[in-house]
Amino acid sequence: MRLALREAMLGFRRAPLLSVLGIVTIAFSLFSVGVFALVALNVRDAIRAIEDRVEIRAYLTAGTEDDQVAIAVSDLESQPGVAKATYVSPDQALERAKKEFVAFGDEFEDAVLPGSIELRLKEGFRDPQAVDKVATLLKAYPFIDDVRYGREWIEKIYRLRSVAAAVGGGLGVVFALAAVIIIGATIRMEVLARAREIKIMQLVGATDGFIRSPFLIEGCLKGLAGGVLALLLAYVAQVIVSGALGYADVRFFAPWQALLGVVAGAVIGVLGSLMSVGRHLRQV
């Protein structure tokens, strides 16, 4: 183990430029993934905030009896996914309109607004399909005239989120692969530079694991360094972006997410070196 650590450190000193290149590649790839992840995180936050306002409004035909509506309201509230159903009578609607449009207060004096039922949905039931389902339910009541909800709006946001996730994930995989290959190439140079030593190790009876370990440690250390660097870059980017947007609650990674990123760096480093050492050991 001591020997392995020493050899691993020797690798850094023997090829400092290549080592730095490898670390920077890992950092760059993780940074790209990290930026997408941050965007996705913040978009998700934004969607949550919008979703909180998702509501369905069902307008009633004029002259609908109050007790008919009361039954419908309690019916609806017992439906899965419905958080709250509220009856807004024509009078209340008029009150609200007056309050919201104070400037036009007089215009509303004699207006007759339709009564309506307002529905709020539970979290997890705000995606387009779930909203559709509730809307269909509403339309089944004979006294419901029209059902309004931000259907297109909701669908657009959801599509945006899927696209962002796909692009982020795809780029993440591509960059991670590139990092594995570059780290692999770096370690391969190390392996070739030390081919003679490796040969001697094999002749005196070193196990494959023993020969591999300094390279794996080297790959792991480089990956960790790359991960930490990526985290720093992402943090700087986050500070700059939230400064530019002018509001402070642009979210950064939670500690466990940051840790996951650094660990991913280590995994990339280990995979890269495993690949090239493995190939070398199979050849000899």
Add this chain to the structure above:
Amino acid sequence: MGTTASPRGPGIVRFTKVALEYPRRGTALTDVSFEVAKGEFVFLTGHSGAGKSTILKLVAMQERPTHGDVRVTGYSSTTAKRRDIPKLRRKLGIVFQDFRLLEDRSVEQNIAFALEVIGTPPGAIAPKVARLLTQVGLASKGTSQLHELSGGEQQRVAIARALVNDPLVLVADEPTGNLDAKATSGIFQLLRDINAAGTAVLMATHDLSLIHRSGLRFLALDRGHLVYDGDDASRLATA
């Protein structure tokens, strides 16, 4: 006379109808069978390309036979897994014509490296290095750099390194091939001493006079065939 002049104990190396074909290059060995007893000294001789190195590579399981079986200190080429090979190698010592030392390190460091690799406890390394250097007659050269040594001395370092495992079998591929007559007899005497202490030695060589003078058993190879196995030096000419 017979071909079995050497006393044969239980075989520590046994080749049974061994053939090796290199892809595209053709046949390197054909139907080779022989046995080496514990503590025996056996030469391998024959023209260039006859298959001497190939036999030694098979002993160290750097190659596996295409046909037949190679059995070395209990490991069979037919059944040994890749992870068995390090275990086998820890019972062998291997020496080459070109020494294969680490040029950028001192004599001591070369031997210490091998000891570290096989997991010798750090405290035990320095005394063992000293003991091995004494054994090969280089007690005063431990701190020398390799380029300060003669060829014969470098080969002694390589032999000391081959002894780190206290081998049952020492495999030497033309260990005197790059050395003058004086250095050659020195190295040969060292191998004889190691052999006298109980290690079987398999040594490939072109040096027929060395075989002749020693009167030891030799295997003569010709284009991959084993054509003579015995100690009748008069048969050397035909080999």
